[in-house]
Amino acid sequence: MGIYKTTDEKIDRLTNDHISLVSLAYRGNTDSSIQYQQNDTPDGGLSETVQVSPNQTVILYDKNGTVLNPSSDIPSATIAADLKFTTKNISKIETVSIRANSGETLLYRTIIVKANFDKHIKTNIGYIRLLVNVNQLSESLSRSQVIIITTMVSFWLISLFASIYLSNWYQRPIIDAYEKQKNFVENASHELRTPLAILQNRLELLFQRPTATIIDESENISQSLTEVRNMRILTSNLLNLAKRDGGLKVEFSEVDASYFEKIFKNYELLAENSQRHFSSTVTVKGPIKIDESLIRQVLTILFDNAIKYSEPNSKIKIQVDKQGQMLTIKTLDEGFGIADADKRKIFDRFYRVDKARTRQKGGFGLGLSLAKQIIDACGGRIEVQDNQPQGTVFIIKLKV
Incomplete structure (x- = not known):
């Protein structure tokens, strides 16, 4: 020995x-x-x-x-x-x-x-x-064995708990991604199922009256076309989200106040056709660096939501202000507002505050999710607040 x-x-x-x-x-x-x-x-x-x-x-x-x-x-x-x-x-x-x-x-x-x-x-x-x-040697060996066994057991337990913790920690984003993908597929299937069912019912009605004229079946044809448009918008949004998941390519370029003014002139026409009152203020001096196409897409999403979820003759306002290196964009409406419990979820895919009302308005719960992804990719942040006395305020902050 x-x-x-x-x-x-x-x-x-x-x-x-x-x-x-x-x-x-x-x-x-x-x-x-x-x-x-x-x-x-x-x-x-x-x-x-x-x-x-x-x-x-x-x-x-x-x-x-x-x-x-x-x-x-x-x-x-x-x-x-x-x-x-x-x-x-x-x-x-x-x-x-x-x-x-x-x-x-x-x-x-x-x-x-x-x-x-x-x-x-x-x-x-x-x-x-x-x-x-050799008693002393034997006792020393026994003590050493106890110390070694205790140390080994302690390290084994520590490594076991560390392995479990690290395993759960590493699995968490995978599980979250899986749950998001699962919810995404379920919600997308649900959203597509409704217009497909309506189309099927409308077409079956057409077959029940084979001798009817186009004018007689104009309502069924009109509703079918509406559902087809909704499906086109939905599939387009899904494709956009899929592209965004692959990674956004942000291309910055220099713009000035005229960039926003041109966009807002178009919004004035759209608001007038929708019987809303639109106004804007742009306080930007000198050039700023942003991605023109992505920021335009975000503004369009926020403006479209303000139109959808507000009543005729209500006011919609967009404010663009630059202080130092920070660009702030605010979209204010006098719509239905958003409850505090819903504010934390409105940027999730397919989440809608009032499913019956948003379905009636043609919403799918994808716009705000896409807007947040764009703002995150641009290095900014987006948040939602209540407008006083009624409505919602979306605030975007970007470093330019």
Whole structure:
């Protein structure tokens, strides 16, 4: 085992010097059963190349395996039971667990070697057992294992929760996109289903009266044409939204106040034909940089909504003002207004404040969604507020 590598190397060094092991056995032991005679009686001195420590114990055996030096640390009964002498494991390092005199269980690395002395040394020592206490190493290993396992479990739990969190975080935009696509398809199918059903019913009515003239069926034909126009507008808006989803290509160019004035002259004619009163103010000095076609499209969407959702003889006003680097466009009407709960949703695709009324007016809930996408692409923002005393105000802010 790697943890006992240093201890085993130390054991190998000690077992190469049997005289030092005998000297170690003599320390604290004057048992007369040990016969060891050299020129001088061992005085406890050890070889200069071998260092011993208190956690080392030496047990001496005679040639028959009888213990010659009872240990003060290890009871004789324990030596007889747990440290049975056998020549099968000579020179093999083992790990043994024994009970000490103090009552605690100690862990040792141990080895039995055959005693080998010079011929002039007279002794009854046949075998030497060296024991090195490794409790501290074992406890250190146990603590390390606990720390490693605790750390691994902690990091595993952290990584698990982090993976779940990151997975949900990364999936959120995918799920949102899927839900939007699902709603988009469902709403588009619903919007197309209605004009198709009307067309089918009107055409079936025509077949019920095959001899009728065009004048007789003018209402059915007119209604059919109306639904066809609605479908054309809807499919055109859907295509525009699909293009916008692929990414808007914004092309800025310099314009001045005349750009807005020309657009608003056309709005005056449209408002007059719709029995609305239109007015505009343009406070723009010098050139500004905008995308002409995209901003014109947004203005047309807001103006068209103001016409649709306001009563005849009501007022519609558009204000264009430039302060510093900020261009502000306000569209004010005196229409039905928008509830606070609906203000957060009117820029969603197919969302309509009053579905019955907007269907009657020919709305599909796509215009404001398209307008917001354009303004976002141009680096601006659009918001909606209440007009006083009645109506709605759309505010566009752009850096120019």
